[in-house]
Amino acid sequence: MSDASATERDSAWIALCDVDELPRAGARVFRATCGDIAVFRTIDDHVFALADRCPHKGGPLSQGLVCGHTVTCPLHAWVIALDSGEAQAPDAGRTPRHAVKVDAGRVWLQAARMPEDADAPSARA
Amino acid sequence: MTQHRQDGDSGARGRPRLVVIGNGMAGMRTLEELLAIAPDTYDVTVFGAEPHPNYNRILLSPVLAGEQAFEDIILNGPDWYAAHDIRLHTGSPVTMLDRVRRTVSNEAGVSVPYDRVLIATGARPGRLPIPGVDLAGVLGYRDIADTESMIAAAATASRAVVIGGGLLGLEAANGLRCRGMDVTVVHLPATLMERQLDAAAGRLLQKSLAARGIRFVLQAQTSALIGDDDGHVRAVFLADGTRLAADLVVMAVGIAPNVDLAQRAGLHCRRGIVVNDTLQTFDPRIYAVGECVEHRGQTYGLVAPLFEMAKVAANHLAARGYSRYAGSVTATKLKVTGIDLFSAGDFEGNEDTEEIVLSDPGGGTYKKLVLQGDRLVGSVLYGDTVDGSWYFGLMRDRRNVAELRGRLMFGEANLGDTGHQGQHRAATMPDEAEVCGCNGVCKGTIVRAIREHKLFALEDVRRHTKASASCGSCTGLVEQILMTVAGADYSATPTAKPLCGCTDRTHADVRHAIRDAHLLSIPAVMHFLEWRTPDGCARCRPALNYYLLSTWPHEAQDDPQSRYINERALANIQKDGSFSVVPRMWGGTTSAAELRRIADVVDRYRIPTVKITGGQRIDLLGVQKQDLPAVWRDLDMPSGHAYAKALRTVKTCVGSEWCRFGVQDSTNLGIDLERALWRMVAPHKVKLAVSGCPRNCAESGIKDVGIIGVESGWEIYVAGNGGIKTEVAQFFVKVKTAAEVLEHTGAFLQLYREEGHYLERTVHFVARVGLDYCRRQVVDDEARRRELFDRLMFALRDLPDPWRVDQPAGARSEYALLGATATP
Numbered sequence: 026m027s028d029a030s031a032t033e034r035d036s037a038w039i040a041l042c043d044v045d046e047l048p049r050a051g052a053r054v055f056r057a058t059c060g061d062i063a064v065f066r067t068i069d070d071h072v073f074a075l076a077d078r079c080p081h082k083g084g085p086l087s088q089g090l091v092c093g094h095t096v097t098c099p100l101h102a103w104v105i106a107l108d109s110g111e112a113q114a115p116d117a118g119r120t121p122r123h124a125v126k127v128d129a130g131r132v133w134l135q136a137a138r139m140p141e142d143a144d145a146p147s148a149r150a
Numbered sequence: 151m152t153q154h155r156q157d158g159d160s161g162a163r164g165r166p167r168l169v170v171i172g173n174g175m176a177g178m179r180t181l182e183e184l185l186a187i188a189p190d191t192y193d194v195t196v197f198g199a200e201p202h203p204n205y206n207r208i209l210l211s212p213v214l215a216g217e218q219a220f221e222d223i224i225l226n227g228p229d230w231y232a233a234h235d236i237r238l239h240t241g242s243p244v245t246m247l248d249r250v251r252r253t254v255s256n257e258a259g260v261s262v263p264y265d266r267v268l269i270a271t272g273a274r275p276g277r278l279p280i281p282g283v284d285l286a287g288v289l290g291y292r293d294i295a296d297t298e299s300m301i302a303a304a305a306t307a308s309r310a311v312v313i314g315g316g317l318l319g320l321e322a323a324n325g326l327r328c329r330g331m332d333v334t335v336v337h338l339p340a341t342l343m344e345r346q347l348d349a350a351a352g353r354l355l356q357k358s359l360a361a362r363g364i365r366f367v368l369q370a371q372t373s374a375l376i377g378d379d380d381g382h383v384r385a386v387f388l389a390d391g392t393r394l395a396a397d398l399v400v401m402a403v404g405i406a407p408n409v410d411l412a413q414r415a416g417l418h419c420r421r422g423i424v425v426n427d428t429l430q431t432f433d434p435r436i437y438a439v440g441e442c443v444e445h446r447g448q449t450y451g452l453v454a455p456l457f458e459m460a461k462v463a464a465n466h467l468a469a470r471g472y473s474r475y476a477g478s479v480t481a482t483k484l485k486v487t488g489i490d491l492f493s494a495g496d497f498e499g500n501e502d503t504e505e506i507v508l509s510d511p512g513g514g515t516y517k518k519l520v521l522q523g524d525r526l527v528g529s530v531l532y533g534d535t536v537d538g539s540w541y542f543g544l545m546r547d548r549r550n551v552a553e554l555r556g557r558l559m560f561g562e563a564n565l566g567d568t569g570h571q572g573q574h575r576a577a578t579m580p581d582e583a584e585v586c587g588c589n590g591v592c593k594g595t596i597v598r599a600i601r602e603h604k605l606f607a608l609e610d611v612r613r614h615t616k617a618s619a620s621c622g623s624c625t626g627l628v629e630q631i632l633m634t635v636a637g638a639d640y641s642a643t644p645t646a647k648p649l650c651g652c653t654d655r656t657h658a659d660v661r662h663a664i665r666d667a668h669l670l671s672i673p674a675v676m677h678f679l680e681w682r683t684p685d686g687c688a689r690c691r692p693a694l695n696y697y698l699l700s701t702w703p704h705e706a707q708d709d710p711q712s713r714y715i716n717e718r719a720l721a722n723i724q725k726d727g728s729f730s731v732v733p734r735m736w737g738g739t740t741s742a743a744e745l746r747r748i749a750d751v752v753d754r755y756r757i758p759t760v761k762i763t764g765g766q767r768i769d770l771l772g773v774q775k776q777d778l779p780a781v782w783r784d785l786d787m788p789s790g791h792a793y794a795k796a797l798r799t800v801k802t803c804v805g806s807e808w809c810r811f812g813v814q815d816s817t818n819l820g821i822d823l824e825r826a827l828w829r830m831v832a833p834h835k836v837k838l839a840v841s842g843c844p845r846n847c848a849e850s851g852i853k854d855v856g857i858i859g860v861e862s863g864w865e866i867y868v869a870g871n872g873g874i875k876t877e878v879a880q881f882f883v884k885v886k887t888a889a890e891v892l893e894h895t896g897a898f899l900q901l902y903r904e905e906g907h908y909l910e911r912t913v914h915f916v917a918r919v920g921l922d923y924c925r926r927q928v929v930d931d932e933a934r935r936r937e938l939f940d941r942l943m944f945a946l947r948d949l950p951d952p953w954r955v956d957q958p959a960g961a962r963s964e965y966a967l968l969g970a971t972a973t974p
């Protein structure tokens with residue numbers, strides 16, 4: 026990214042919402058400069074954040090069914106692991122992750138992709 | 151030898167010890183099933199008499215014929231055992247099962263204590279009680295060693311006699327012939343494969359094998375085998391005095407379950423080791439599976455039933471304790487390249503059965519279907535076996551075929567199936583031909599996956615390739631490919647299909663449990679039925695939610711997070727993540743005021759596409775999710791439920807109000823039906839149509855319930871479908887008044903709501919339970935019809951329009967972006 030201030034802004038921690046504002050076994054969307062980010066809350070109250078684009082054909086993962094630590098894409102039912110962003114076999118592909126943390130019931134997010142995912146192929150819209 | 155018994159149920163790793171005797175197909179399949187559901191339960195030791203890891207015995211025939219190599223047929227290589235921490239002792243048979251000390255020991259002196267034993271010793275070739283059976287050059291056909299001996303014999307000797315013209319004998323004869331030997335088959339009955347084929351098919355088979363140069367001597371009894379001075383076989387003598395020269399004799403006269411070890415251990419055996427429906431022997435610590443067992447008086451010699459046993463045994467070894475084995479229907483396919491033969495069930499028939507036969511001996515085709523009442527109970531196919539798996543499925547599922555009867559003989563292809571270019575013959579398809587149109591999977595990919603991953607079942611093919619995993623219309627083709635590649639019908643999926651991978655329970659089990667135990671929430675169901683996953687999967691959760699709501703209306707807890715996005719958002723998701731909105735237009739009618747409001751909404755929310763749907767209403771496509779609640783508010787029209795497994799449209803024609811042919815007021819009946827039944831959720835979507843005369847402009851013939859006006863009243867048709875597989879609706883009943891139409895329609899739909907499986911449309915539901923059953927409940931029994939109708943009305947009473955924005959659903963935060971409330 027060429028714009029240094031944007032990089033800085035994206036790597037800062039953003040206070041998103043309270044955990045309770047995320048539906049359990051569901052997700053909501055944060056519209057970041059780099060694109061939509063899906064913020065998931067699982068049945069056991071873990072919180073994950075992935076780019077809101079399926080590695081298959083760009084389906085909005087935030088709209089999928091959340092089961093265990095996976096989400097099933099609403100368009101063609103690829104199953105994506107929430108922790109790694111990897112598609113479950115036989116499908117192959119990876120969705121970039123974003124760092125999230127929960128602190129005293131508050132959800133914090135970094136709008137920049139996780140460094141190790143920075144080169145993850147971006148899904149076709 | 152260390153043979154002291156340790157007390158307590160634990161092995162070296164603190165786990166109970168499981169010892170498997172027999173390293174063959176049934177034993178290892180059981181272990182695979184066990185590892186899949188309860189990976190760390192046992193400390194496992196496997197004993198095998200053969201010096202090989204587990205291989206696919208079925209494929210010995212292609213190996214003998216020179217079409218595959220030994221390496222290709224290994225199922226579980228040494229690395230598989232290592233990866234699962236399984237100790238393997240091969241090359242030495244188990245000689246003792248000591249039930250007092252609880253140890254298993256082999257000839258080589260290894261002795262292992264156990265807590266549970268699984269016996270899977272298979273069977274051995276039968277031997278005729280005649281002189282000379284012990285001569286060199288006389289073989290059975292069972293394992294790699296036999297196959298190697300035959301291959302070696304074929305390289306040096308020229309004359310072979312195969313005794314027995316059953317499946318194994320003919321495969322051996324063909325293999326030896328392929329290797330250049332001069333082969334004669336001696337068979338006692340008058341036709342080949344008499345246990346699988348009737349006389350007509352047997353003769354066709356004999357003709358084509360004879361054309362390959364195999365000679366046959368039928369109705370012939372072997373009396374002795376004669377050897378030379380070195381003790382090697384040289385001739386076969388028949389009872390009528392005929393002498394056949396032979397350097398190799400293969401005896402394929404049936405199999406005998408290997409029960410010696412079990413018998414010596416004092417376990418109850420008859421022909422096989424006797425087991426109950428949980429595959430337990432008379433000693434509760436000892437289970438047995440495979441060809442060595444006898445279950446309900448029956449022994450089996452094909453893999454499909456053994457795999458079903460394996461599933462049940464694994465379930466009990468894993469201490470789940472609920473699944474049962476109830477016997478199997480089996481099917482056979484001869485694995486001789488170039489000969490297509492399929493047989494299943496009771497192909498001979500009896501005085502209670504009827505037969506449909508198509509015979510074209512000149513063209514080399516013969517088909518026979520045996521029916522008992524409305525069920526298919528047997529079939530023999532020769533020359534054209536494309537429909538084998540379909541017929542087998544109809545038999546296994548005990549499907550009512552009364553309505554298919556006229557077309558049954560012509561096969562599944564004849565039922566109409568869109569999206570496959572009319573392609574229904576897997577065998578003749580080129581590798582690059584597309585099989586699964588939804589996921590773009592071509593034949594070559596499926597064939598490769600079956601070979602590389604040694605797949606046996608349809609479910610496995612789906613998992614590895616996605617073929618037939620979406621709309622399912624190519625399931626038949628995929629099963630055919632599985633049959634041709636794997637060489638046998640071991641694609642047999644058990645009748646009782648579990649709901650999904652999270653459970654072994656079937657749809658019916660779950661429905662019963664919800665009703666009988668009065669379960670009211672998804673967690674309660676999962677807990678009660680011991681789900682394997684903490685919160686299910688995308689397949690079971692929506693099903694459970696439906697079963698709860700349809701069983702306990704106004705009482706069960708709805709879980710929006712277990713609904714597919716369309717049902718959660720109350721709109722249909724589109725490929726770009728936007729949504730479509732389809733408001734309800736009663737019976738396909740609208741007004742100037744509605745059209746004006748629609749036009750305003752389109753302008754106000756910049757909706758890119760407005761389309762008339764195939765269901766007589768208007769679709770607004772490309773609406774942003776955040777705009778949905780406002781769009782509904784401004785439209786001020788009821789929800790069309792285009793997003794739901796629910797009543798969709800009631801199509802109507804203009805009818806007697808305007809049309810010069812109309813004899814009944816179809817428009818108003820359609821509107822009344824739609825007003826009475828809208829908001830009705832169901833196992834799948836439900837579509838109705840009402841036409842005002844038999845010209846049927848509303849296409850009532852392909853609807854879940856289609857109604858046609860005639861002079862004297864209304865004809866009701868049910869279970870039509872216009873989608874993937876076009877099915878014409880079947881006549882249900884004729885009634886006089888509109889009120890009767892409503893009551894019959896409602897009662898039929900309530901029966902479907904209460905007994906249908908999730909994602910089963912009325913056409914599949916009726917195929918499963920039978921149209922007669924539905925008629926008995928709805929048409930013949932007035933009291934039952936009332937009951938059903940009243941329960942439907944109770945379920946629908948006071949249900950809100952989900953689009954009413956003041957409803958909690960409409961106000962859910964789901965529609966709001968997070969960014970809008972957060973300050974970076």
Ligand code: SRM
Pocket residue numbers: 722723724730732761762763764765766767768769792798799835837852870871872873874875911
């Ligand atoms: C909009 C419409 C096409 C159109 O532009 O005309 C349509 C659009 C879709 N159909 Fe359809 N079907 C539409 C009429 C039909 C019809 C014709 C009819 O209803 O008279 C059929 C054949 C009749 C039938 O159902 O038997 C039809 C058979 C299907 C099927 C195959 C069903 C089957 O059992 O074989 C599917 C797949 C499914 O439901 O699983 C399907 C699925 C779909 C879905 C929902 C695909 C999806 O899951 O996203 C499409 C949603 C697009 C959207 O957002 O609106 N659609 N679809 C029609 C809406 C009618 C309405 O007013 O509600």
Ligand SMILES: Cc1cc2nc3c(=O)[nH]c(=O)nc-3n(C[C@H](O)[C@H](O)[C@H](O)COP(=O)(O)OP(=O)(O)OC[C@H]3O[C@@H](n4cnc5c(N)ncnc54)[C@H](O)[C@@H]3O)c2cc1C
Pocket residue numbers: 171172173174175176177197198199200207208209210211242243244245270271272273291292293318321408411439440441442450451452453454456483485637638639640
């Ligand atoms: C040539 C051929 C073709 C076939 N074709 C088909 C087909 O097309 N379709 C079909 O469905 N079926 C076919 N079958 C039948 C199928 O292979 C069997 O039904 C299946 O292998 C039986 O499985 P099992 O585990 O019960 O026995 P097996 O696979 O025979 O396994 C039993 C194992 O236990 C071992 N064993 C026995 N006693 C002891 C002992 N005391 N100690 C240790 N180990 C012991 C044996 O050596 C053997 O390895 C075919 C069989 C053959 C031989």
Ligand code: SF4
Pocket residue numbers: none
């Ligand atoms: S509207 Fe129906 S037929 Fe058309 S693409 Fe979608 S699912 Fe297929």
Ligand code: FES
Pocket residue numbers: 079080081082083084098099100101102103
């Ligand atoms: S876009 Fe996600 S599965 Fe196709």
